[in-house]
Amino acid sequence: MNDLVPVSLLVNGVRYDAAIRPWRTLLEVLRETLALTGTKRSCGEGQCGACTVLIDGRAVNACLYLAVEAQGKEIQTIEGPAAGDPVLAQIQRSFATKGAIQCGFCTPGMVIAARALLAERAQPSEDEIRAALVGHLCRCTGYVQIIEAIQDAAGALARDAAPVAARVGS
Amino acid sequence: MRDETMREFQVIGRPTVKKDALAKASGRAEYADDIAMPGMLHGKLLRSPHPHARIVRIDASRALALAGVRAVVTGRDFPGVRYGNLPQTRDYLPLALDAVRYIGEEVAAVAAVDEDTAEEALDLIEVEYAPLPAVFDPEAAIAPGAPQLHPHAPGNVSAHTEFQFGDVEAGFAQADHVREDVFETQPVKQGMLEPHACVGLWEPSGKATLWSCKMSPYVVWRQLSMGLDLPPGQVRVVQTYVGGGFSGGKQEAMPMDFCALLLSKRTGRPVKLVHGMDEVLTIGHMRHPMKIWLRTGTTRDGRIVAQHCRLLANGGAYSSIGGFSIFLAGAMLNLPYRVPNIRYEADRIYTNNGFCGALRGHTVVQMCFARESQLERIAADLGLDPLELRHRNAIQPGDTTANGFRVGTFAFDECIDRVAEMSGWREKRGRLPKYRGIGLGCGAHLSGARLMGHSASAAELRIQEDGSIHLTTGSTDVGQGVETVMAMIAAEVLGVDPDDVSCTKVDSASTPVDPGTFGSRVTLFTGKAVERAAEDARTQLAALAAERMGLDPGELVFRGHEILNRNDERQRVSLKEIVRYGAFQRGRLVTGRGVYAAGDEKIDFRSGYGNLSPAYTPTACVAEVEVDPETGHVTVVGLWGADDSGTPLNPLAVKGQVIGATVMSLGHALYENLIRVDGRVMNPSFRDYKMPLATDIPPLERFKHANVLTWEPEGPFGAKEAGQGAGTGVVAAIANAIHDATGIRFHRLPMTPEAILRGLGRVPEAKESAQ
Structure with missing residues (x-):
C-alpha cells in the first residue's frame, strides 16, 4: 500500500518519525507504531478515558485524535519520565499508596487526567475531582480511592511546595 | 475468639x-493486547446477524484472495468436539458448525497482516443462512410449539434445580402472614475495561500456547484441550495482566482463543485477537435476567417460618456455568436468615440471546434484591422496624442452616447495628423530607464453593x-x-x-x-x-x-x-x-x-444439602436517595455498608473490594440494562450501556464501609470473603430507599428515571418492548 504519509511526533520529549496511514488515530500509532503500550485501548469511542494522553498539557482521548493532527504538539503519555515531572511521580505514588489501583486498565488514563487537573487547579475540591474524572470509567474501585489518591497527591505537593520555614514552624 | x-x-x-x-x-504492566511478537498476524471474527439460523454454506474464497489475508477458518476446521464447564453442559463449539443461535455468535475467523485488512476480509466471507424461528423470552421458550434451540434440551430447559428442606406445607400452615411477590431482573454486563484479548502460537512441534487475560487459566486450558481435541500436555495457557474480569469470558475458553491457535497453526505465525467493546457488549456472558416468584411465611412477630421460591432464568443460547448459577441462587436463598422450611424450584431456559453466566455476586445479587424487597414489605405489613425484622431472623455463629451450611463466624447482627449507626437510620427513617428516603438491604456470600469437580x-x-x-x-x-x-x-x-x-x-x-x-x-x-x-x-x-x-x-x-x-x-x-x-x-x-482441599464435605447438587463453603460473609447496606419528581432522576446521597469479612489481611485491598462491589450494584440498581429487541443488543457501547461514573457515587463523607472483625478459624489468619458479599444487599437497599422516598415499590430492575416517572404517574405506563 502506498497510502502512507510521514509523521513526526514529539512524545515524552522524544522525536519519532514514522510513515503511517493518514486515518490512524494517535492511540493506534502510539501503541502499534511506536510500541508505547502504556496508553490503553478499551472502548475506542471516547467513552471510557483509558487512552487519555496530554497534548500540549490538555487531556484528550487518543482514540478520537488523528495522529497527523498531533504533529507540532507536545504529547505526554503515561510512559513520560516521572523523574522529570514530580507532579506525575507524586500522583503515581498516591494512586499506589491509597489503593486507587486494582486491575490497572483505567489507571494510565486516570493518572493523566489527574495530572491535567492538578496543572489547572493545585488544590481541587472533591467535586472538582469528580468532574475531572467524569470522562473516565473504572469498574473495579468504585472511584472512592481514586478521588482520595488525587486529594492525597494535591496535599503532598502543597506540603512540598510550602516554604521550609513554614514546614518547620508547623 | x-x-x-x-x-x-x-x-x-x-x-x-x-x-x-x-x-x-x-x-x-503488559496486558494481552500489549503483546507484540515478530511476524504476528491479527485476527477478526465474523458474527451471525441472525438470532437463529441454519448455516447452509460458507464461501471464504473472496476473503482469501484479499491482499494481506493469510488464513480463514470456520467451524468445519475444528474437530467438532463440544466443550463446556460441566459434563452435562457441553454445548459450546469453537465456531458455529451447522447452526447459529444468537446475534453475534462466531461463525468464521480471519488472520491478516493487520486489523484493518482482517476486518475488510470479514465482509468478503459469504455465508448463506436459512433463518429459523427464534424465541427470546423464557416463558415463550417453554411453551408448547416454541422453536427448539438444542436437540439435547427438549422444551429449551437448559438446567433444572429443585430442592426442599424441612416441611414447607407445615411451615406455611403455622404462618400468621404470607406474602407472595414476583420480581424481575435485567441482563447486566461485566463491564470490565479491558476487552478480551489473546495471542495464540502453534509451534511446529505441535505445542499450542495461548497468552491471555484469563481469571481461571486452567479452566481455559482444559476447554482448549477439549475443543481442539488435543492432550492437555500439548496445550499451554499463560496468564497476562488481567484488566478486570468479574467472571464471564475471562473464566472460559472463548471462540477467539480457539481461533488464535488454529489460525496460528495454519499460518505458522503468532496470531492476536482483541474484541472491540461493541463485540464484548454483544456476545455472551452476562448476569442472568430472572423472574423470581417468592412466597414467604412469617409469624406475627416477624419470624420467617417458610419460604418457597420459583425462579425462571433467561439463559440465552448456551450453558456457560448456568447450571450452577441457578443452583446457587437457591442455595443462598435463606442466607443470612434462619429459615427452617425451604422449597426451591428453578429452571434455566435457552433462548436466542447472548448467553448468561457468572458476574460478581453471581446469582446471589438477584435473589437478595427479591428477598430484601419482600422483607421490607413484610416489615411494613407487620408494623415492624425493618432492622428488627432482620435481627429476629439473623443467622447466628455456629448455626447449621436447613440446607446444611455450617456457619462459623457470622457477625450479621453487628453489621445491621453498624450500618444503622453510621447512616443515622433511627434519626432519618420516617423523618426525611418528601422525595428523600432511606432503605436497608442485606445479603451474604461464600468464601469459595466446594464443587464436586476440581476444588x-x-x-x-x-x-x-x-x-x-x-x-x-x-x-x-x-x-x-x-x-x-x-x-x-x-x-x-x-x-x-x-x-x-x-x-x-x-x-x-x-x-x-x-x-x-x-x-x-x-x-x-x-x-x-x-x-x-x-x-x-x-x-x-x-x-x-x-x-x-x-x-x-x-x-x-x-x-x-x-x-x-x-x-x-x-x-x-x-x-x-x-x-x-x-x-x-x-x-x-x-x-x-x-x-x-475442600475435603469430603462436598455439597450434593442433587439434594442441595451440604456445607457449600468453608466460611460465610454476612453484609448489610443502608442507602439514602433523593428523587427528582420532575425528571425521575435518583441521586444516591449516602451509602453505608458493613460486612463481616473475618480479619482483613490487607485493609487497603479489602476497602477497594467492598466499595467496588457496592458501586457495581449501584449500577445494577439504577442504570445498567443490556437492551435487546428480537435478540439484537440495542446498546452495545459505553455511551448507551450506562455504568456508574465518579459523579454518581455519594460524597466521600457519606460513603462509608465498616468491617466487623471476627476471626474465622477456617481462613488464613482469620480471613474470609471480601469482594462480592458487599454488593449483594445494595440493590435492595436502593430499592427500599426509593420506596421510602416516593412510595413506589419496584419489582423490576433497573429503576430508571422513566420507571420512576411512571410510578409517580407523571408519564403513562409504556408497553414493555425490550426484554
Missing part, C-alpha cells in the same frame, strides 16, 4: 501497597540463596490484589517482608493446577495453601537452623529475616545463611508445599 487475634502480626492487617501498583501506574488449591514456595522467596500458585491476580495478599501471608509465616516474596503469573506449564479465581475462593483456599507452604518451608528451615545452632526446632522463632532462639534472642542467624547452609553443605533445598 482465639489467641491469634491477640497476636501482634508483623505483616498481616497492615494496609499494604499492591505489588504491581507502580508498574500499572506507569504503564509498564482444591496448592502453593509452592522456594527460598533462594539471597533470602528472596519465589511463590507460585494457580490463582490469578485480576486486580483484587491476590499477589500482594499471598506474599503477605508467606512473609508473616517466615518473618520477612512482602517485598521479599515474588509471585509468578499462572503458566499451565509450570504453576500448580488450580480451579481459578471465582466465587471469592482465593484468599481462603489459596491463602490457606500458601500459609501451609510457608509453614512447610519454615519447618525445613527450623530443622537446618536447629542443627546449626545446636537447639531444638521448637525453640526457634522467625522474625526480621532472622531465626532466633526464643529463650535468648542474642542467639540468631540470618534466614539466608541457613538457606545457603542447607543448599551448599547439606544439599537440602528449602521448598515448601501446601494445599487446601
Whole structure:
C-alpha cells in the first residue's frame, strides 16, 4: 500500500518519525507504531478515558485524535519520565499508596487526567475531582480511592511546595 | 475468639501497597493486547446477524484472495468436539458448525497482516443462512410449539434445580402472614475495561500456547484441550495482566482463543485477537435476567417460618456455568436468615440471546434484591422496624442452616447495628423530607464453593540463596490484589517482608493446577495453601537452623529475616545463611508445599444439602436517595455498608473490594440494562450501556464501609470473603430507599428515571418492548 504519509511526533520529549496511514488515530500509532503500550485501548469511542494522553498539557482521548493532527504538539503519555515531572511521580505514588489501583486498565488514563487537573487547579475540591474524572470509567474501585489518591497527591505537593520555614514552624 | 487475634502480626492487617501498583501506574504492566511478537498476524471474527439460523454454506474464497489475508477458518476446521464447564453442559463449539443461535455468535475467523485488512476480509466471507424461528423470552421458550434451540434440551430447559428442606406445607400452615411477590431482573454486563484479548502460537512441534487475560487459566486450558481435541500436555495457557474480569469470558475458553491457535497453526505465525467493546457488549456472558416468584411465611412477630421460591432464568443460547448459577441462587436463598422450611424450584431456559453466566455476586445479587424487597414489605405489613425484622431472623455463629451450611463466624447482627449507626437510620427513617428516603438491604456470600469437580488449591514456595522467596500458585491476580495478599501471608509465616516474596503469573506449564479465581475462593483456599507452604518451608528451615545452632526446632522463632532462639534472642542467624547452609553443605533445598482441599464435605447438587463453603460473609447496606419528581432522576446521597469479612489481611485491598462491589450494584440498581429487541443488543457501547461514573457515587463523607472483625478459624489468619458479599444487599437497599422516598415499590430492575416517572404517574405506563 502506498497510502502512507510521514509523521513526526514529539512524545515524552522524544522525536519519532514514522510513515503511517493518514486515518490512524494517535492511540493506534502510539501503541502499534511506536510500541508505547502504556496508553490503553478499551472502548475506542471516547467513552471510557483509558487512552487519555496530554497534548500540549490538555487531556484528550487518543482514540478520537488523528495522529497527523498531533504533529507540532507536545504529547505526554503515561510512559513520560516521572523523574522529570514530580507532579506525575507524586500522583503515581498516591494512586499506589491509597489503593486507587486494582486491575490497572483505567489507571494510565486516570493518572493523566489527574495530572491535567492538578496543572489547572493545585488544590481541587472533591467535586472538582469528580468532574475531572467524569470522562473516565473504572469498574473495579468504585472511584472512592481514586478521588482520595488525587486529594492525597494535591496535599503532598502543597506540603512540598510550602516554604521550609513554614514546614518547620508547623 | 482465639489467641491469634491477640497476636501482634508483623505483616498481616497492615494496609499494604499492591505489588504491581507502580508498574500499572506507569504503564509498564503488559496486558494481552500489549503483546507484540515478530511476524504476528491479527485476527477478526465474523458474527451471525441472525438470532437463529441454519448455516447452509460458507464461501471464504473472496476473503482469501484479499491482499494481506493469510488464513480463514470456520467451524468445519475444528474437530467438532463440544466443550463446556460441566459434563452435562457441553454445548459450546469453537465456531458455529451447522447452526447459529444468537446475534453475534462466531461463525468464521480471519488472520491478516493487520486489523484493518482482517476486518475488510470479514465482509468478503459469504455465508448463506436459512433463518429459523427464534424465541427470546423464557416463558415463550417453554411453551408448547416454541422453536427448539438444542436437540439435547427438549422444551429449551437448559438446567433444572429443585430442592426442599424441612416441611414447607407445615411451615406455611403455622404462618400468621404470607406474602407472595414476583420480581424481575435485567441482563447486566461485566463491564470490565479491558476487552478480551489473546495471542495464540502453534509451534511446529505441535505445542499450542495461548497468552491471555484469563481469571481461571486452567479452566481455559482444559476447554482448549477439549475443543481442539488435543492432550492437555500439548496445550499451554499463560496468564497476562488481567484488566478486570468479574467472571464471564475471562473464566472460559472463548471462540477467539480457539481461533488464535488454529489460525496460528495454519499460518505458522503468532496470531492476536482483541474484541472491540461493541463485540464484548454483544456476545455472551452476562448476569442472568430472572423472574423470581417468592412466597414467604412469617409469624406475627416477624419470624420467617417458610419460604418457597420459583425462579425462571433467561439463559440465552448456551450453558456457560448456568447450571450452577441457578443452583446457587437457591442455595443462598435463606442466607443470612434462619429459615427452617425451604422449597426451591428453578429452571434455566435457552433462548436466542447472548448467553448468561457468572458476574460478581453471581446469582446471589438477584435473589437478595427479591428477598430484601419482600422483607421490607413484610416489615411494613407487620408494623415492624425493618432492622428488627432482620435481627429476629439473623443467622447466628455456629448455626447449621436447613440446607446444611455450617456457619462459623457470622457477625450479621453487628453489621445491621453498624450500618444503622453510621447512616443515622433511627434519626432519618420516617423523618426525611418528601422525595428523600432511606432503605436497608442485606445479603451474604461464600468464601469459595466446594464443587464436586476440581476444588482444591496448592502453593509452592522456594527460598533462594539471597533470602528472596519465589511463590507460585494457580490463582490469578485480576486486580483484587491476590499477589500482594499471598506474599503477605508467606512473609508473616517466615518473618520477612512482602517485598521479599515474588509471585509468578499462572503458566499451565509450570504453576500448580488450580480451579481459578471465582466465587471469592482465593484468599481462603489459596491463602490457606500458601500459609501451609510457608509453614512447610519454615519447618525445613527450623530443622537446618536447629542443627546449626545446636537447639531444638521448637525453640526457634522467625522474625526480621532472622531465626532466633526464643529463650535468648542474642542467639540468631540470618534466614539466608541457613538457606545457603542447607543448599551448599547439606544439599537440602528449602521448598515448601501446601494445599487446601475442600475435603469430603462436598455439597450434593442433587439434594442441595451440604456445607457449600468453608466460611460465610454476612453484609448489610443502608442507602439514602433523593428523587427528582420532575425528571425521575435518583441521586444516591449516602451509602453505608458493613460486612463481616473475618480479619482483613490487607485493609487497603479489602476497602477497594467492598466499595467496588457496592458501586457495581449501584449500577445494577439504577442504570445498567443490556437492551435487546428480537435478540439484537440495542446498546452495545459505553455511551448507551450506562455504568456508574465518579459523579454518581455519594460524597466521600457519606460513603462509608465498616468491617466487623471476627476471626474465622477456617481462613488464613482469620480471613474470609471480601469482594462480592458487599454488593449483594445494595440493590435492595436502593430499592427500599426509593420506596421510602416516593412510595413506589419496584419489582423490576433497573429503576430508571422513566420507571420512576411512571410510578409517580407523571408519564403513562409504556408497553414493555425490550426484554
